[in-house]
């Protein structure tokens with residue numbers, strides 16, 4: 320088996336690399352199918368230290384050549400423009416990365432008989448329904464990020480119909496900028512922080528998601544096209560950003576007060592969904608939902624990363 324992880328220097332890409340290299344995640348060993356897997360990692364810039372090759376997913380000819388050359392079984396696409404406000408400011412770049420790039424990968428994969436797992440987001444949904452949203456919920460993105468990610472999903476599933484699309488939300492991992500690290504830093508620097516208290520979602524440990532993605536792929540190899548299309552995979556349970564921050568401080572042993580503020584008071588440039596709760600229904604109804612409760616996965620992250628004060 321030979322896999323490619325694109326966007327490998329991002330949060331999820333790094334976590335997938337760690338999990339594939341060690342053969343285990345915090346949840347447990349990875350699916351036996353990946354025991355002797357060979358994998359390549361690419362990002363927009365190469366890096367000798369982490370053996371990352373350069374592959375810009377927006378360059379169609381480079382993508383075609385790379386995928387043709389390496390005889391891959393799977394490509395896991397973690398490359399994306401993920402800065403929600405940044406996408407609003409540069410819609411053209413967001414479109415290139417979140418729609419054109421995945422389309423290039425899908426076309427090249429389809430031509431070579433390589434299967435594609437593409438990662439997407441809760442932002443493709445409107446985010447105003449308080450009920451957990453399953454895979455068949457009608458998408459209605461309100462941001463440039465969400466619109467371009469939805470276009471990416473649609474291009475991938477049209478151009479390479481056997482592709483698997485995994486939507487996640489509120490992701491944090493050991494590399495990159497994320498809410499847990501931001502709160503960890505602020506909790507050490509300040510006695511009080513202001514955090515939005517009216518947005519609901521499910522924090523997702525990237526290590527758990529990496530493990531679950533490999534489970535979905537192993538099952539997809541068994542059942543073929545029956546695994547194609549959209550999957551939801553987020554940590555189980557629901558919280559708000561302010562409660563998430565309080566849990567981080569509690570687990571890290573920091574005495575920092577959290578003052579809740581409304582989304583309106585916070586005033587981010589791009590609208591944020593009030594309800595980002597995904598229902599991992601397809602996982603539950605097929606291979607089982609291995610995603611841990613969000614607070615258990617967070618505790619494991621705090622311990623693994625040595626974040627306890």
Ligand SMILES: NC(=O)c1ccc[n+]([C@@H]2O[C@H](COP(=O)([O-])OP(=O)(O)OC[C@H]3O[C@@H](n4cnc5c(N)ncnc54)[C@H](OP(=O)(O)O)[C@@H]3O)[C@@H](O)[C@H]2O)c1
Nearest residue numbers: 326328329330331363375376398399401438440487488490
């Ligand atoms: N983060 C979240 O909370 C969240 C929530 C829901 C869904 N998701 C989805 O999960 C996936 C992974 O997210 P993440 O948080 O791991 O993202 P991330 O940390 O922003 O990583 C994305 C990676 O893609 C790279 N990249 C940018 N342009 C590229 C190009 N043209 N070609 C190849 N690589 C390129 C980035 O490199 P540079 O850093 O050098 O630009 C970065 O290493 C994305 O599909 C995202 O939409 C994320």
